[in-house]
Amino acid sequence: MLSLLSSQGAGEAKIIVVGVGLISLAVGLRGSDVDQIRRSLAGVGWAxxxxxxxLIVQLLPLPGPVAHTIWKSAGEALQMSAVSAITVDRGDTLFALMTAASTLGLLIVTVAIARDRRRAELTLRGAAAVATLMGLAALVVSLIDARLPLHSAVRPDAVALIGSLAIVLDAALVIAALERFTARRSAAAEIAPTVLIAIIGLLISGAVLIRAGGLPQIVAVGLGVGCLTTLAVIRRFDMSRASAVVLCVIGGVASAVLIVWLGDENAAAGSLLLRFVAPSQDMPQLEAMVADARWLGAGAGAFQDLARLYQGGGASGVATAPTVAVAGAVELGWLGCVGAAAAGSAILVKLAGAALERGRDWIYPAVAAVGLALGATSVLLDNALCIPAAGILLTVTIGLGLAQSYSQ
Known part of the structure; x- marks a missing residue:
């Protein structure tokens, strides 16, 4: 379990697991399953x-003006023609493509599985339990390391993101159980075990977040839980659609302003992306890399290769990108960043709209929307989404929300 919270050694396992899941799904796929996937991804299939x-485009042989200039320079230096491409490292970009494909496969598998209400509830409970247990395991390791330095590979940023998702998932379980009780669909004795376990999970996840996260992550989680509560109030008092949309827009703008203010750790940075990065001796190199970023990027996974070129004299160089956003600007380019932001926004709008329109199952798209917002915040603040466990958990949560985004 803890190996999933480290940055190495779990990507291949993720691809294998999802590959087996896709094969199993394809064998038993029926017409109704295909229709379910089509309707769940309606409007966001392109996203x-x-x-x-x-990433496929980045790997294709392309003309010199479109390809990265490093290939032209290499050809001139070697006095031979070099096959040009956008990426400077086909191996790393190919692995990134396989990872993206496995993530897409996991999303589709989740959509197919969570089409049924009972399976959706079981998936939500399972995701909350897994996130809570992962956070608890990481917390125990952290406390042991404080007494006996073991130099574990557990990443604090990944632990903070998983703890944040666990809090949102556990809060969703509590809200859904209380809603069933107030609607008289369940008795107090029926919801008591779920509420008790979820509250215990909230306490554990809260301790994990306080231990591993910073103020921006804590505030982001508070905003997420507040969003879930606001949606529950809107539905409880049967507010009009216009009032609900206005309230959601105001809350979204206020949340964005607050996150930007909290993440402004380096106001002297030239790039907006680097204003969310803690000041370090590598800042000049990072600023140069972001300033030189191409519109088409340098290839997914190529950040470390390029960082060596910016390393000068006795400097240690930039080992890894400080945030996913910085890596995206260098590897995917500004065009890729704009596309990713547009895709994420489209999915977020679909999930938020489903949370307002759905009936008793509104909690699933709502928790997925909040999870996506937490993931977007993490993209700006840290590298947590590069950790397999965090990516898998977020993908399952979004797939669950998409599966329950329309009345069946």
């Missing part, structure tokens, strides 16, 4: 396919 298609 979930955008990244794999973009």
């Amino acid at each position: 979930v396919l955008l990244m794999p298609l973009y």
